[in-house]
Amino acid sequence: MAFRLFVPILAGATLRERLLACIGATIGIALTGVISGLAMGNGPHVAMLVAPMGASAVLLFAVPSSPLAQPWSIIGGNTISALVGVTVAHFVHNPVIASGLAVALAIAAMSFTRSLHPPGGAAALTGVLGGPAVISAGFLFPFVPVALNSIILVTLGFLFHKLSRRNYPHVPQPAALTASAGRCGSPHRRAWR
Known part of the structure; x- marks a missing residue:
């Protein structure tokens, strides 16, 4: 019975949605690698796909x-x-301290720029621990x-979602203001005056 707590609830978990996410991720990542490789060239010291x-593809295609x-x-x-990761690595030479600091500062920077994206933590770590190519x-x-990579992936995601007749980017709908909310003394009441 306690194991039920570990079973996640997936958004859009229909078979069709899961298959579309898999197809989109396959196309998105493959084409991002191909286009980046054409733009940057290939070689052992070239990071064409991070x-x-x-x-990012999981989020973009599975929960758009x-x-x-x-x-x-x-x-x-x-x-x-x-x-942030590259900057921290430039100034802090201990990889353990640099890793923690890079992720923490990346969270702060994404929060302040309203661009919170969990894979950003991995991008910060890659900036610190990425090896010779970085x-x-x-x-x-x-x-x-x-x-x-990010621009190509988002562009491909936009095209894929349009072709599959799904809305992307998501535009949140404004909350509906109901008459009962105005009578309950909520902050929305002031907007009606």
Whole structure:
């Protein structure tokens, strides 16, 4: 009985929605890699596709109405966080301390820029622990490949959702103001005067 607490409730968990998410992620990640590779070239020291894009694709294709999956969250969150990670790595040479600091500062930066995106934490870690490709890219890494990957993925997500007749980006509907809310002394009452 206690195991029921560990079973997540998935948004849009119909078979059709899950299959669309899988197809979208396959196309999105593959084409992002191909387009980035064409734009940047290939080689052992070129990071043409960064790992946080996998997590971004999960949000973009599986839960496209989530605030964490919107264009600014994906592009801004990943890019800003990667910039934070590279900056921290530049000044803090202990990888353990730099890792914690990069993720913490990335959360703060995404919060202040209203671009909260969980894969941004991975982008910050990649900026610190990314190896030779990240080191050779330096402060260009947040823009190429991270911002480039993010822009391509969001563009492909937008096209995919349009073709599959799903709304993206999600535009929240304004809350309906009811007459009963005005009579209950809620803050909405002032708007009616």
